[in-house]
Amino acid sequence: MTATDRPERRSPHVPATAGRITPIGLLGRRPVAIIERNFLAYRRMWALFLTGFLEPLLYLGSIGVGVGALVGGVQLASGHTVPYEVFVAPGLFAVAAMNGAIMDTTFGFFVKFKYGKTYDAMLSTPLGVADVAIGEVTWAVLRGAVYALAFLVAMVAFGLVESWWAVLALPIAMLIAYAFAGAGLAASTFMRSFVDFDFISLALVPLFLFSATFFPLERYPEWLAAVVRITPLYQGVSLTRAVVLGDLHWGLLAPVTYLVVMGTVGLRIAARRLGTLLQP
Amino acid sequence: MTATRSGVLRVVEREAQIFKSLWRGPVILSFITPVMFLAGMGVGLGGMVDDGTGGSGAGASDLGGLDYLSFVTPGLLVASAMQVAAGESLWPVMAGKKWMRTYHAMVATPLDARHVFGGLIVWSGVRAAMSGAAFLLVAAILGGVPSPWAPLALLASVGCAMAVSSLVATFAVGQESDQSFAVLMRIGIIPLFLFSGTFFPVEQLPDAVEPFAAVSPLWHAAELARGATTGHIEALEVLLHSLALVGFFVVGWWWGTRRFTRELQT
Amino acid sequence: MRPGTPAVASAAVTEPAEPPLIHASSLTKRFDDFTAVDGIDFEVRRGEAFGFLGANGAGKSSTMRMIGCVSERTDGELQVLGLDPRGHGTDIRGRIGVVPQEDNLDTELTVWDNLLIYGRYFDLPRDVIRRRAEELLEFAQLTERKHDRVDPLSGGMKRRLTIARALMNRPELILLDEPTTGLDPQARHLLWERLYQLKREGATLVLTTHYLDEAEQLCDRLVIMDRARIVAAGSPRALIDAHATREVVELRFATSDARDDAALALEQDAAGARVEALAERVLVYTDDTDHTMGRVDALITPPASVLVRRSTLEDVYLMITGRTLDE
Missing domain, CATH: 3.40.50.300 (P-loop containing nucleotide triphosphate hydrolases)
Structure with a gap:
């Protein structure tokens, strides 16, 4: 570059994001380095990684099998009746995917962000904020998918899968993970201290309990059912339940769109916020 | 002994002081979470249990004549006490020992390691009593508490919290980082939460597993609490379950005082 | 390339x-x-x-x-x-x-x-x-x-x-x-x-x-x-040459009153190119150390300690900003 093609001077206060933030598109090579970093870190914290999918599996044993014995069967909207554990398993599958995605994009992210200054180090290299956001979300999607796959294997082993369409559950798990990873990362960029994470728990517990996970939507009061229909985990639960029980229809495109939009909006907010916080 | 007791109280006072400035998040969470479980599991899922939907549901006969909400209320009461106690005895212990070194500051005063440990346990009991009382009130309004003896269930709740706290804090103070804490929650606390007669009677567990309920402090506490909220329990059962909780606490105290002293005063 | x-x-x-x-x-x-x-x-x-x-x-x-x-x-x-x-x-x-x-x-x-x-x-x-x-x-x-x-x-x-x-x-x-x-x-x-x-x-x-x-x-x-x-x-040397004197006389006093009196007296006596009274010492910037020392000896309350040293960047900083770096 010579003096003649020096870029024109910008007026102050106009952020030049064009060169700084890579457009969010296909996964480039740079975000992969962040996935490698997380892989290296968990190689020495494998117990932490492996036990992450236990919770939904334990709920399947306790609520699905234990309480299920007291419940008996569940009549579905389609008319046929299935054992309670068959009903509850797809719900917990969606929870497994959500948990896997949430862990590293909320609490795990915040520890690295605030105390480790890990992202400051990353941003002094060619990595940009979009690479960080895409890398962390992709890692979270992979983690969610691994947990969901483990759960799916357990479901097959216990004979809780009724249709071959269940193979579609895995891409659905990735969609769920994408949605929650994006939203989780975006939310975490607004946290001021660990105390604020109680509010994330406060949002996750009702999602876990009231997304038609443990009892069908028909049993909710009318107004609550209407609220549940627009919450994110319900989209994942209803998608999973549809494919596992072999009840496919075009209406399922709505929850798919919902989850894609949620993840993408979250990812964009996260990237923008990271720029504001780390590159003032 | 008097010196020890007042030392413990001073540590409890410090915890309460911190809590006064930070109470919102923890209080909302430790109260709302069990209430949401009560609504979801007790009312929502409970409706399905009580209906015996689909015909094969065994329903009330397996629950000793109780409706599901009444069955699950005492279970959730003590389970949330356990959760609160475990939470208070893990990360705050690491903060005291390592991150902020507040425990080292405490033992540089006339307080010693036993006071630090004892204060922590008593504080866990106080937290359990506070959130437990609020929870019982909500459960009573929802109709999950048939007996007037119910306030006694808080004793079981506090006993459970103190027993769990003594054991968990003993584990925590021996660790060098918090990495194992999430693992302990997942392979220790959550399985206890789900399989200690909280959501379904332990008699339903496979025969080979059922005897293991005896090593769960939560099961003993749940049986005691259920006796209080329903009014149906034998005197001998009260005695045995209470002894079991005291036993857990004694083991935790004996072992924990040694570990706290070794970590903080050598 | x-x-x-x-x-x-x-x-x-x-x-x-x-x-x-x-x-x-x-x-x-x-x-x-x-x-x-x-x-x-x-x-x-x-x-x-x-x-x-x-x-x-x-x-x-x-x-x-x-x-x-x-x-x-x-x-x-x-x-x-x-x-x-x-x-x-x-x-x-x-x-x-x-x-x-x-x-x-x-x-x-x-x-x-x-x-x-x-x-x-x-x-x-x-x-x-x-x-x-x-x-x-x-x-x-x-x-x-x-x-x-x-x-x-x-x-x-x-x-x-x-x-x-x-x-x-x-x-x-x-x-x-x-x-x-x-x-x-x-x-x-x-x-x-x-x-x-x-x-x-x-x-x-x-x-x-x-x-x-x-x-x-x-x-x-x-x-x-x-x-x-x-x-x-x-360069460090050029900055010192341009902004500081060749040497500095550092004086410490037993009391802050003695310090203030001495600073005033040295200033009036033109003991050096510049006199600075800091929290616990007085600095006299000078190109003629003998002259400065003569003035110091004439003080009514003698200093508790005297140190003559070459100028450093710290002095440059003090001369330019009027503050010490650790303030």
Whole structure:
């Protein structure tokens, strides 16, 4: 570059994001380095990684099998009746995917962000904020998918899968993970201290309990059912339940769109916020 | 002994002081979470249990004549006490020992390691009593508490919290980082939460597993609490379950005082 | 020459001097209503050690962050390695090494993995990364701690690892923000030795510091920053010659009243070129030490101690800003 093609001077206060933030598109090579970093870190914290999918599996044993014995069967909207554990398993599958995605994009992210200054180090290299956001979300999607796959294997082993369409559950798990990873990362960029994470728990517990996970939507009061229909985990639960029980229809495109939009909006907010916080 | 007791109280006072400035998040969470479980599991899922939907549901006969909400209320009461106690005895212990070194500051005063440990346990009991009382009130309004003896269930709740706290804090103070804490929650606390007669009677567990309920402090506490909220329990059962909780606490105290002293005063 | 390096071929005929690695003019950084850097000009040439000296909050770190392309300038011009950080941040960051003020090593990784993954952030091939990481561990004297976690390392070790990490991409320019702050004297000297070594090998260093001895020892040229502006520039020797006297007489007194009386008397007596009364001592700047000492002997209350020394950068800083660096 010579003096003649020096870029024109910008007026102050106009952020030049064009060169700084890579457009969010296909996964480039740079975000992969962040996935490698997380892989290296968990190689020495494998117990932490492996036990992450236990919770939904334990709920399947306790609520699905234990309480299920007291419940008996569940009549579905389609008319046929299935054992309670068959009903509850797809719900917990969606929870497994959500948990896997949430862990590293909320609490795990915040520890690295605030105390480790890990992202400051990353941003002094060619990595940009979009690479960080895409890398962390992709890692979270992979983690969610691994947990969901483990759960799916357990479901097959216990004979809780009724249709071959269940193979579609895995891409659905990735969609769920994408949605929650994006939203989780975006939310975490607004946290001021660990105390604020109680509010994330406060949002996750009702999602876990009231997304038609443990009892069908028909049993909710009318107004609550209407609220549940627009919450994110319900989209994942209803998608999973549809494919596992072999009840496919075009209406399922709505929850798919919902989850894609949620993840993408979250990812964009996260990237923008990271720029504001780390590159003032 | 008097010196020890007042030392413990001073540590409890410090915890309460911190809590006064930070109470919102923890209080909302430790109260709302069990209430949401009560609504979801007790009312929502409970409706399905009580209906015996689909015909094969065994329903009330397996629950000793109780409706599901009444069955699950005492279970959730003590389970949330356990959760609160475990939470208070893990990360705050690491903060005291390592991150902020507040425990080292405490033992540089006339307080010693036993006071630090004892204060922590008593504080866990106080937290359990506070959130437990609020929870019982909500459960009573929802109709999950048939007996007037119910306030006694808080004793079981506090006993459970103190027993769990003594054991968990003993584990925590021996660790060098918090990495194992999430693992302990997942392979220790959550399985206890789900399989200690909280959501379904332990008699339903496979025969080979059922005897293991005896090593769960939560099961003993749940049986005691259920006796209080329903009014149906034998005197001998009260005695045995209470002894079991005291036993857990004694083991935790004996072992924990040694570990706290070794970590903080050598 | 790498792709992306300034194309100087045609200009070189008439202008033999290589273009500067960093060129800044009227460089400004404002945060809402606070101006952190207020229109500064400077140039850094290849192979030199260039320092920003100033108290905390003078604008040094903000300047470093703009050079490191993690903070966008509000106004003015900035070229790093011939490129504008606007639009070329990624390219520039790929060719510089950054040692931040606060250690930000990855505490979830080992010493070795820290170097390894940092190399991956630059998208370097794995065999290159391994070879360089071995060399740099040797350089940082951390080979024995290769498989340890970062947490238990001492402050000096962490700093050396941070520097080793910043060298993974063979940077053309190394930015060091307060490299020895918080280290004990022994660790500081070891670190200085490593930085000399880099300098001997031809590296270009840009560092900030609020230690005068560090600036004097390490920097070929430096600028003094005060309240967001550059107030003086030059080599340490030139700055001392231009802004301070040859020698300084330092006097300590038993009481603060005695100190104030003495400062006043010396001022009236024209004991030196300038008299400064600090918190616990009086400084007399002078080019004629005998004359000054004569005035000191004539004081009604004699000082508790007297020290005659050569002027340092600290005196330059005091002369220009009217404050000591640790204020």
